[in-house]
Amino acid sequence: MADNNNKITLTRLSHVIYQHPDIEKYKSFAKDFGLEVADTQPDKNLVFFRGYGLDQYVYIATQAPAGEGKKFIGAGFTARSREDFDRATRLPGAEVIDISAWPGAGSLVKIRDPNGYEVRILHGQEEQALPKKGISVVDGGRPTLNGAIDKHRKGEFTRMVQSPAAIHKLGHFGYETDNYEGTHAWYTSNFNLEPTDVLHTPGNESLDVATFFHLDLGDEYVDHHCFLLARREKPGTSVHHSSFEVEDMDTQMIGHQWLRDRGYDNVWGIGRHVHGSQLFGYWYDPERFIVEHYADGDVVNGKHEIYRAAAGNMAVWGPPVPAIWGGKQQVSA
Numbered sequence: 001m002a003d004n005n006n007k008i009t010l011t012r013l014s015h016v017i018y019q020h021p022d023i024e025k026y027k028s029f030a031k032d033f034g035l036e037v038a039d040t041q042p043d044k045n046l047v048f049f050r051g052y053g054l055d056q057y058v059y060i061a062t063q064a065p066a067g068e069g070k071k072f073i074g075a076g077f078t079a080r081s082r083e084d085f086d087r088a089t090r091l092p093g094a095e096v097i098d099i100s101a102w103p104g105a106g107s108l109v110k111i112r113d114p115n116g117y118e119v120r121i122l123h124g125q126e127e128q129a130l131p132k133k134g135i136s137v138v139d140g141g142r143p144t145l146n147g148a149i150d151k152h153r154k155g156e157f158t159r160m161v162q163s164p165a166a167i168h169k170l171g172h173f174g175y176e177t178d179n180y181e182g183t184h185a186w187y188t189s190n191f192n193l194e195p196t197d198v199l200h201t202p203g204n205e206s207l208d209v210a211t212f213f214h215l216d217l218g219d220e221y222v223d224h225h226c227f228l229l230a231r232r233e234k235p236g237t238s239v240h241h242s243s244f245e246v247e248d249m250d251t252q253m254i255g256h257q258w259l260r261d262r263g264y265d266n267v268w269g270i271g272r273h274v275h276g277s278q279l280f281g282y283w284y285d286p287e288r289f290i291v292e293h294y295a296d297g298d299v300v301n302g303k304h305e306i307y308r309a310a311a312g313n314m315a316v317w318g319p320p321v322p323a324i325w326g327g328k329q330q331v332s333a
Contacts, residue, residue, distance in 0.1 A: 008088050009080040009192045010215055013226040014122055016173055016242045017060040018289060019071035023047055025286045026061050032262055033283070033291065034164040034246065034255055035059055039103045048103050051244065052135055053169035054127040056104030058244065070287040072239035074110070074118025075173050077191075078125070085109065085123035091190065104128075114182045115175070115237035134247035135166040137254045142247070158250075165246040165255020165293050174228025177237035183229055184211060192216045196225050196300055197275045199311035209311050212275055216302050224276040224298040241282060243292035249279055252295045256281045268325070271318015275309075280318070 020026045023045075027037065030049050038050035038057050045063035050056060055078075064070065079085040089096055089109045097120075099108045106125030110118045136142045139159040144152040177183050187193050192215055199210040212225035230240060246252050256270055267290055269281035278294035285291055314321055321327025 007192050008084045008091075008121070008190060009217075010077040010084075010121070011080050011217065012054075012078050012215065012222075013170055013172065014055050014076040014078050014120075015058050015060055015170055016075045017062065017073040017118065017120070018287075019062050019064045019068070019073055020287055021064045021069055022286070023061050023063050029264065029285050030059070030061075032164050032259055032264070033285075034167040034244070034293070036167075041101070050103070050128070051167035051169050052128070052131055053245075054130065055169060056102075056125060056128060058167065058170040059242075070289065072117070072289065074113075074120060075242075076108070076120035076122055079121050079123040082123060085121060088121040114186050115177060115179055117175075117237070134168060135251075136247045137161050137163055137165070137251045138248075142250075160250060160254060162254060162258065164258050165251045168245040168247065171223055171243045171245045171294060171297065172226045172228060173242040174230060174240040175237050176230045176232040176240050178232055178235050179237060180208070180229065180231040183237070187213070187227065187229075193227060194302075195306050196304060197307045197309065199275070199309055202310040202312055205308070214300055214304070218302045221299040221301045224278075224300055239289065241290040241292050243278075243280075243294050245297070246293050246295050248295055252279050252281060252293050255293055259283055268322045269318060271315040274313050274316055275307075280315075 027047065035049035035051065038048040040047050047061045048057035049059040051058045079088060085107060088094060088111065091111045094109050094111045097108045097110055099106060104125040107123050108120055110120045113119055133141055137160050139161050143156045143158060146153045175183065193213040194216040195211050196214045197212045198208055201207040201209055209231045211229045213227040214225055215222050228240060246255060253270065260266060265284040267282035267284055271280055273280050276297050278297040281293045282290050
């Protein structure tokens with residue numbers, strides 16, 4: 001566990017913000033992806049999408065001004081306390097935003113990271129009530145699984161419903177950047193983000209090329225990563241993908257088929273990741289941003305020791321890695 005006395009403690013990743021030239025087109029995709037509209041504020045060109053987790057919204061779509069195109073704007077986190085929130089308001093360039101009319105209200109401050117993307121810190125938002133169990137495509141909820149030898153589901157049947165994969169929460173997002181060291185230093189010096197797994201160049205352990213970060217909350221277990229940072233050679237920084245949790249493998253598989261049957265473009269998956277262990281399925285949205293469904297991810301706490309490995313081993317099983325991420329599989333741009 002790191003010494004976080006001088007850092008702003010965040011408790012979870014909350015939401016991402018994207019700018020779209022055609023919000024109505026995105027709304028159609030979002031419904032098929034498993035997001036639900038939480039609120040629409042046409043006077044502010046905002047649409048809020050929610051899952052069934054604690055957060056009132058996990059995705060904010062904003063209408064692009066005339067003449068502008070798509071854009072990733074940034075991501076929001078929740079602060080542990082009012083003191084942590086107040087400390088965020090004192091960071092250079094911090095701007096407090098009135099969100100009293102947004103779902104769940106609360107307080108919000110936005111700052112910019114070294115690459116110009118917004119980091120939004122929330123506090124005091126009214127949380128959604130959690131369901132008693134996750135929302136699965138298995139009718140009546142997930143029964144016990146039967147193994148080859150041990151048959152625990154006796155006299156019970158697994159019945160599925162065809163539907164989108166209901167989103168629980170935003171799990172993680174990430175950047176590709178030529179400003180790897182500067183971005184790494186800024187996030188870890190200001191917030192309780194700590195490396196979980198670090199990947200280095202094969203054959204050169206001194207050159208790190210990707211870091212998976214979790215939120216250090218001491219003994220409390222949290223997701224294996226909420227933030228991914230990857231090094232790239234070409235100038236600038238861009239969003240890599242945003243990833244949303246679903247309940248289980250069947251929910252992920254049926255959600256995958258739901259999207260495929262409706263003609264959306266699959267980027268990669270379904271497969272099983274190495275770092276984080278998630279079942280994954282990546283998709284292009286209408287603006288060619290990449291979004292992911294995942295299930296069954298690892299969790300860690302402050303006692304976790306950083307795991308280092310050579311980059312390149314991205315999946316235990318699954319389709320070939322797409323060309324856009326260094327593989328030989330061709331994916332349309």
